[in-house]
Amino acid sequence: MKNLALFDLDHTLLPLDSDYEWGQFLVRIGAVDAQSFAQRNADFYAQYEAGTLDPVEYLEFALGTLAQFPRKQLDAWHAQFMDEVIRPSIKPAATELVKRHQDADELVLIITATNRFVTEPIAAEFGVENLIAAQPEFDARGELTGKLLGTPTSGPGKITHLEAWLSSMNKTLRSFERSTFYSDSQNDIPLLSAVTHPIATNPNAKLAAHAKAKGWSTLHLFND
Numbered sequence: 001m002k003n004l005a006l007f008d009l010d011h012t013l014l015p016l017d018s019d020y021e022w023g024q025f026l027v028r029i030g031a032v033d034a035q036s037f038a039q040r041n042a043d044f045y046a047q048y049e050a051g052t053l054d055p056v057e058y059l060e061f062a063l064g065t066l067a068q069f070p071r072k073q074l075d076a077w078h079a080q081f082m083d084e085v086i087r088p089s090i091k092p093a094a095t096e097l098v099k100r101h102q103d104a105d106e107l108v109l110i111i112t113a114t115n116r117f118v119t120e121p122i123a124a125e126f127g128v129e130n131l132i133a134a135q136p137e138f139d140a141r142g143e144l145t146g147k148l149l150g151t152p153t154s155g156p157g158k159i160t161h162l163e164a165w166l167s168s169m170n171k172t173l174r175s176f177e178r179s180t181f182y183s184d185s186q187n188d189i190p191l192l193s194a195v196t197h198p199i200a201t202n203p204n205a206k207l208a209a210h211a212k213a214k215g216w217s218t219l220h221l222f223n224d
Contacts, residue, residue: 001105001176002106002176002177003101003104003106003107003176003177003178003179003180004106004107004109004173004180005098005108005179005180005182006109006179006180006181006182006191006195007098007109007110007111007128007181008111008112008181008182008183008184008185008188009110009112009114009119009122010112010114011184011185011202011204012182012183012184012201012202013090013094013098013110013126013221014086014089014090014094014122015089015091015202015221015222016085016089017048017114018086018114018119019062019114019115019118020041020045021081021085021086022085022118023037023038023062023065024038024041025077025080025081025085026065026077027041029077031069031077032065037065040061044058044061049204051186051187051206053154055113055134055152055154055155056148056152059115059152060146060147060148062115063115063136063137063145063146063147063148064146066115066117066136066144067144067146070143071142074117074144078117078118078121082121082122082125086121086122087125090125090126091221091222093221093222094126094222095126095127097221098127099127102127107130108128108130109128109131109132109162109165110126110130110131110132110133111131111132111133111153111158111161111162111191112131112132112133112134112153113133113134113153113154113155113157113158113187114133114134115133115134115135115136115148116131116133116134116136117136117144118133119131119133120133130165132153132161132162132165133153134148134152134153134154135148135149135150136148136149155187155188155190156190158188158190158191159190159191159194162191173194173195176196178196178197179196179197180195180196180197180198180199181194181195181197181198181199182199182201182219183198183199183207184200184201184202184204184207185203185204185206185207186204186206186207186210189207189210192216197217198211198214198216198217199216199217199218199219200216200217200218200219201218201219201221202219202220202221202222203218
């Protein structure tokens with residue numbers, strides 16, 4: 001494979017934030033206390049939008065919530081979440097973009113700051129086998145402990161995790177003639193700056209301004 005195609009997930013391939021929507025889903029089904037959880041979930045989302053989120057603090061909150069429930073129950077809820085929230089939100093333009101890179105025989109990867117429990121079924125829905133996401137810790141029985149394994153997969157951490165993943169295949173970013181990264185957020189400027197073809201996708205205001213200044217391509221997937 002001569003080319004590498006990287007995709008952020010939330011607000012890039014999806015027109016929503018899967019982590020935030022998962023939290024709202026738990027509130028709707030009564031799995032968590034509506035008032036306290038929804039407010040904290042909203043506060044963290046606002047910090048993410050502002051670029052001030054502490055990823056470790058947020059992941060400990062998110063994974064700690066997951067750890068309150070048996071894995072079997074979590075999997076059942078996630079299947080419901082996919083049916084009610086994720087699948088109805090996926091737009092043809094996003095699936096067609098991914099497929100275009102796959103049909104070109106490129107190495108395709110989704111790389112997201114959201115945890116793997118939430119995102120692995122979503123990546124599978126897009127037909128993408130390769131996923132880098134925040135890794136929850138599991139105990140010997142396969143239950144979530146509420147802890148994060150390794151470092152967060154956000155900001156500069158995306159480069160660290162991508163380099164490790166490529167190294168496991170004896171590759172680097174320079175191994176590819178063309179490397180493309182699609183993202184919506186200024187949080188991903190480090191990785192966007194590292195690839196040969198950065199594409200600001202559905203960009204927020206900060207990334208849109210940066211992309212314009214740098215002469216990067218801009219893509220709007222969800223315009224009706």
